[in-house]
Amino acid sequence: AQSVTQLGSHVSVSEGALVLLRCNYSSSVPPYLFWYVQYPNQGLQLLLKYTTGATLVKGINGFEAEFKKSETSFHLTKPSAHMSDAAEYFCAVSDRMDSSYKLIFGSGTRLLVRP
Amino acid sequence: SQTIHQWPATLVQPVGSPLSLECTVEGTSNPNLYWYRQAAGRGLQLLFYSVGIGQISSEVPQNLSASRPQDRQFILSSKKLLLSDSGFYLCACITGEAFFGQGTRLTVV
Numbered sequence: 001a002q003s004v005t006q007l008g009s010h011v012s013v014s015e016g017a018l019v020l021l022r023c024n025y026s027s028s029v030p031p032y033l034f035w036y037v038q039y040p041n042q043g044l045q046l047l048l049k050y051t052t053g054a055t056l057v058k059g060i061n062g063f064e065a066e067f068k069k070s071e072t073s074f075h076l077t078k079p080s081a082h083m084s085d086a087a088e089y090f091c092a093v094s095d096r097m098d099s100s101y102k103l104i105f106g107s108g109t110r111l112l113v114r115p
Numbered sequence: 116s117q118t119i120h121q122w123p124a125t126l127v128q129p130v131g132s133p134l135s136l137e138c139t140v141e142g143t144s145n146p147n148l149y150w151y152r153q154a155a156g157r158g159l160q161l162l163f164y165s166v167g168i169g170q171i172s173s174e175v176p177q178n179l180s181a182s183r184p185q186d187r188q189f190i191l192s193s194k195k196l197l198l199s200d201s202g203f204y205l206c207a208c209i210t211g212e213a214f215f216g217q218g219t220r221l222t223v224v
Binding site: 006034036041042043044045046049090092101102103104105106107108 | 119121124147149151157158159161164203205207209212213215216217218220
């Protein structure tokens with residue numbers, strides 16, 4: 001069975017500071033990994049995904065994540081936080097990419113950006 | 116790309132009343148459809164998924180049910196709501212990546 005652990009339910013940074021949101025996964029097969037962002041009372045929007053190939057993945061809004069198999073991690077980073085980055089972020093894992101796959105989500109990390 | 120429509124956006128229902136949340140999909144055919152629930156301060160819990168008309172898989176035992184009467188329509192129902200059914204319900208279509216609706220916030224009072 002697959003699972004995702006997001007360390008820290010809340011992360012607070014100053015505007016302009018580095019953003020680091022942690023995600024560790026468990027999977028018995030090579031995983032497919034995703035980060036989603038959710039703004040209040042809205043659905044989820046895909047930030048980036050790792051399937052195969054390059055382990056450093058760049059996404060929208062300046063975010064990127066690095067797949068580290070040895071550490072079973074897929075941490076999300078952004079060099080400089082903006083106020084508009086304040087939202088909830090979800091890491092997710094799947095074991096397949098064909099038509100019947102399911103996403104397993106972490107419990108989420110709420111990012112607060114201080115002016 | 117796909118567009119997921121969910122309604123209503125918010126709903127307040129008394130305990131014991133029925134529930135029907137509807138999700139429709141545009142921009143694809145024969146999609147895999149999913150219902151997730153997000154409780155306050157918690158992550159997303161997969162409730163049901165469907166790979167085709169009339170095909171429903173339940174992930175967790177609960178007070179809810181799902182149906183797929185048409186290819187691009189997915190309905191979440193309950194005959195009698197419980198307080199614990201309160202939460203934010205999200206419909207998703209997964210075809211390579213997940214596309215989500217805007218969600219329905221259900222409050223059972």
